[in-house]
Amino acid sequence: MSNWTKLSVRGTDGDSADDSLLLVSNPSFTIPDGLTMVADFISQSEESKLLEAIDDQNYSWEGFEQRRKVQRFSFDDKASTPSEIFHLLKNKIKEKSGWQATHLAIEEYNVDKVAFSGEFSSNYKVTTFESPAPGDPSCFVAQIPLRKGAVQHLNKPKERQVACWNLESPNHCSDVYIPRGSLLLKSSECLIEWRSRMAASRDTEDCVTVLKFYSLSTEALDSSNHANNNVNGSGMDSFGYVPSPDDNVPSPDEAMPPLQDLLTIIVTTSPIRSNPSTEVLERAMETFVFGGTDFAYKCRKVIVCDGVRKKEDEAPTKSYSNVKQALRNGIVSNEQDENYTIFKQRLRQLCQEAPLNSPFHNTHVEELSERQGYGFALRHALRHCVSTPYVCVIQHDRTFMRPTPICETMEAMWRNRFIKYVGMSMRSNLFYRDIFLAKYGRIYHEEFKRLIVRVPELLVKKECYGPDSASTREMNLLSELLRENILALAKSYQTSAQGTIEQDWCRQNPVQEGMHQLSLTPTLFWYDNVHICETKHYRDFVFKPSYKMVAKGGFVEDKLSPVLLRTVERLGLTDGHSRFGCYILDDHSGMFFTGHLDGGSYMTDEVRKKIKEKSGPRS
Incomplete structure (x- = not known):
């Protein structure tokens, strides 16, 4: 004892x-x-x-x-x-x-x-x-x-x-x-x-x-x-989002400004083994068109290139025993540093020469002199490169898999100021309602269901989004195996909590013929995957120095998500979650919106060819 x-x-x-x-x-x-x-x-x-x-x-x-x-x-x-x-x-x-x-x-x-x-x-x-x-x-x-x-x-x-x-x-x-x-x-x-x-x-x-x-x-x-x-005087009145008259909620008849006036796209990149090739970034950004032409070509983009840490010794260490692990922590050899420098030069040239119909058009490349990590690289961009009220944050190896309602999501956030963050669904959080049930049980489930957001801005044409829609038919199926997995996932979705909760809601709240209601599922995890967030919420809350909710060298989700959970523990599910205002978009098709190229392991055709030549012919 x-x-x-x-x-x-x-x-x-x-x-x-x-x-x-x-x-x-x-x-x-x-x-x-x-x-x-x-x-x-x-x-x-x-x-x-x-x-x-x-x-x-x-x-x-x-x-x-x-x-x-x-x-x-x-x-x-x-x-x-x-x-x-x-x-x-x-x-x-x-x-x-x-x-x-x-x-x-x-x-x-x-x-x-x-x-x-x-x-x-x-x-x-x-x-x-x-x-x-x-x-x-x-x-x-x-x-x-x-x-x-x-x-x-x-x-x-x-x-x-x-x-x-x-x-x-x-x-x-x-x-x-x-x-x-x-x-x-x-x-x-x-x-x-x-x-x-x-x-x-x-x-x-x-x-x-x-x-x-x-x-x-x-x-x-x-x-x-x-x-x-959850009482007056609890001391949480200034922590996170609390509704106030300063929210400047637009009137119902006020038209939303053009998307490019509201949204800046921040793309974060760092050294990966495929450098000096820009192929990973090109493959990721060519999927921006799934967010709409205004999103892909008119919105200003900022590509933040993180700095590096040079290896003093070429020998592997216990902490960084392989190339992928070392690069993930910004540690590079002399050759990798040289490749990364060439990559940044090519990237600048790519942006300078980009035509109007290229996602690299209207793009600024921001190079950091020192290694910051994803979180602090994002913080730098928010502080020095962004003037719009919202940002869409995308890592260099994250892709859109199918048409995604970016404009509709943006209008939902613009008209409903309590929505601070909307994550585009990925494979691991597509069934978030099931994840919540498994982790926290049914005692909170009714309260959780009341937090699901369904707003008029996300009432869309049925032919565009939802099951058997134009969006699902354009799903980027890279292989037959992926196609089979996605179809199996969509089938299991229909009997999941994520699917059945929505089916019950639709039966009780029928929408007009030809329309389909998208929803925002509250999340108790701040995913670094593709998301739209209010700039002020990021700058003044998430990155507020005194809160220390993001660590240098780390990801935002690593430290912020535990803080979110602790806040919910202190204030209760409804009030605690509202301080962060984070949700995941779902069109209830059973298919996710975004994918992952895994830049750390990505190899270009040229690299694959070299590896094949080095290994020699099979006996």
Whole structure:
């Protein structure tokens, strides 16, 4: 077990004889008012009876960043009241503390793999206020771990804000160990001003069962902890998107400006093994016409060429043992650096000589002097090369596979300012509703379905998009095997959650003859695949320096997606997701819009020929 320090909790009259002991990880911990511990509150015999009374079949999964199994009961509701032994324990808690519990949660917690450390630890692990706001003296929480001990992390931010990472002081942060069968009581300041998180103690590889008796205001009684923070004064008012009068929503009769006045296309590129050839980029950009002629030829394009890191030694290292891995991290040999330089020269020439009907027309090449990685290369382009309110971000080996409603998506975002990001579907997220169900269960599914967006701007002609439409008939099928896979995928789509949810909606909400409704599925993952995003949202939120949501050298999705999950854990699914406003476009044909050439492994015909010559004839 970890090293714990015993601290005494004084009674309100200051009589040390009434002290109880807390086991804490921080020897200088400032114990909050309203926090106390009663050791050995239940006997082993009582524990055995309680465990026998728990029906393991009634658990539901809850949470996003911290997944846990939970059973919830109300002592005032006969339909959901727990068995008699829990009523007896409720009365025992009242005799000891004076508090009357109205609800019970039986929760199973695993060990937190990452230990809390330092003032900013709560930025990486979700801790929540259990009481929604000051003012109700009857609010309290009583927790009893069974089978094993549990650990309660507590920290007090400088302000009552779930997103305030600065603590009152280093002494206002500690783990508190709750021995098996002991009672931890929280009320007043501890419940209102302090954030908490429960986990199994690190001396066990198993989970711990925690009985949580509580009485909280009606606003806090939701199916999970994160809803307790969805209140005024939570400190998240400036984090991400919050609707305001400054949104400048256009009037219904106002026409959308030309696409080229709204949208800049940012293409990111970096060294790949096919350099100095521009073939990968050419193959990717020639598919831009699937987004429409205005998108392909009129919208301004910025190609950001990331910098490189030179190898000091040509020998492979343990971290970068192969060419693809090294190039992915911007590490090049002298020969690769020379090839990349020639590639950039050819690219500039390609853009300068491009005719009006070429996707390379109206394209600016931006070279970075140092290696930044995808995320920071994108940040550079947003800060220095973009003047339009929206951007379409495309990596150099990402392609459109079929006609894609870029203009319609752009108008949906322009008229509905809460839509901040729209990803074009790819193979791995085409069934995102099924992914959500598998990860987070049905407890959130009804709320998730309410977040699906269907706006008039995405009501299109049936002949253009949807099953058996012009778009699906023009699908870029590069091989017979790919064709078979795509058709099999489209067939399985019809019986998936992604497909059946939409079929149910269409039956209840029929659209006019000859029309087809596209939808935007909310996502809790920020995909770096082809997407349109509001420029301001990227610049001022995603890349806000103080939030540190994107790391130099990394991808945006790597750090931003966990932040999205933590925000949903703190604020709830609806409010947490709205701060990011990210969705995936689906025309419900069962076919994805974008594909991947895999630039890291891509070989031109010339390279293949050289490899074949080097290997010699087969015997």
